[in-house]
Amino acid sequence: MISRWVRRLVWEPYERACRILPLWPFRTVVSEPTDGVKYIRIDNAIVRYPWARRSLRKTLIQLGADRTIRAVVNTHPHEDHTGNNDLIHELTGAQLLAHPSAVRDLRFPPALPWYRRFLFGPGPASTVSAVPPFLATPRFRLEVLDMPGHCAGHICLWEPKQRWVFSGSDFSRSNLVRSFVNTPVPVGL
Numbered sequence: 367m368i369s370r371w372v373r374r375l376v377w378e379p380y381e382r383a384c385r386i387l388p389l390w391p392f393r394t395v396v397s398e399p400t401d402g403v404k405y406i407r408i409d410n411a412i413v414r415y416p417w418a419r420r421s422l423r424k425t426l427i428q429l430g431a432d433r434t435i436r437a438v439v440n441t442h443p444h445e446d447h448t449g450n451n452d453l454i455h456e457l458t459g460a461q462l463l464a465h466p467s468a469v470r471d472l473r474f475p476p477a478l479p480w481y482r483r484f485l486f487g488p489g490p491a492s493t494v495s496a497v498p499p500f501l502a503t504p505r506f507r508l509e510v511l512d513m514p515g516h517c518a519g520h521i522c523l524w525e526p527k528q529r530w531v532f533s534g535s536d537f538s539r540s541n542l543v544r545s546f547v548n549t550p551v552p553v554g555l
Contacts, residue, residue, distance in 0.1 A: 392421040396429065400530070402505055404429065419453050426457060435460045439497055439510075441534025442520040443468040445475070445482065445489030452490045463497040465512065468519030497521065508532070 395407045406425055408418040426432050435458040440448050443464065451462050451472070464472055475489040501508045501523070508523040516535040523532040 392418050394421050394425050396425060400528075403530070404431075419450060422450055423453060423457060426454070432457050434458075437461045437463055437501065439501065439521070439523060440464040440468065440472065440492075440494065441522065441532075442517050443471040443489075444486075444517065445478065446486040447534050448472060448489055448492060449487055451492040451494070455493065462492050462494040463501075464494050465510075465519040465521045466496040469494055469496055471519070 392408050397405045397407075399405055406422070406429075408421045408425070426435075435454065438451065438454050438460050440451065440462065454460055455462055462472075472489075472492045472494040475491055478486075478488065497510050499510055501510070506525050506528065508525050511522045511524050513520050513522045513533070520535065522534075524530070525532075
């Protein structure tokens with residue numbers, strides 16, 4: 367009972383304040399590991415992805431991505447990978463996609479253990495749809511691979527012509543490198 371009041375009166379206002387003005391500065395690094403792939407990395411000493419909203423918004427606008435992103439693929443339903451879905455949807459109007467078994471957890475995020483909530487913040491509810499078997503852009507065709515090793519509902523994206531694999535977790539990346547041992551694997555998402 368007391369912990370609930372402490373959370374409501376102290377911790378939740380602190381979280382809201384840190385979303386507006388983080389206590390630790392964020393570094394934003396944008397790289398292009400290969401032609402056609404932009405990699406945005408935003409971090410600081412304390413990993414709080416929802417707190418990176420301002421940096422992410424600013425970076426997406428500077429890159430012009432606020433006018434070009436049409437879809438966002440969530441590789442899995444963990445809050446450190448989906449924590450700014452609401453921002454990206456609000457800024458771009460992009461369709462949010464995920465593995466069919468991850469859709470429920472993204473629409474109705476489960477309660478998190480305290481340490482995940484502290485490190486990554488609460489996962490916001492997302493208006494997400496099931497990802498189709500492949501995604502096509504004007505330049506690329508990405509096949510969706512079911513990769514449940516990291517967690518249920520984990521996917522990777524495979525671009526066969528370029529021989530690219532995009533993964534959202536190190537566990538799956540190491541499995542992918544073994545699976546595609548003779549294939550160069552630039553991992554960008």
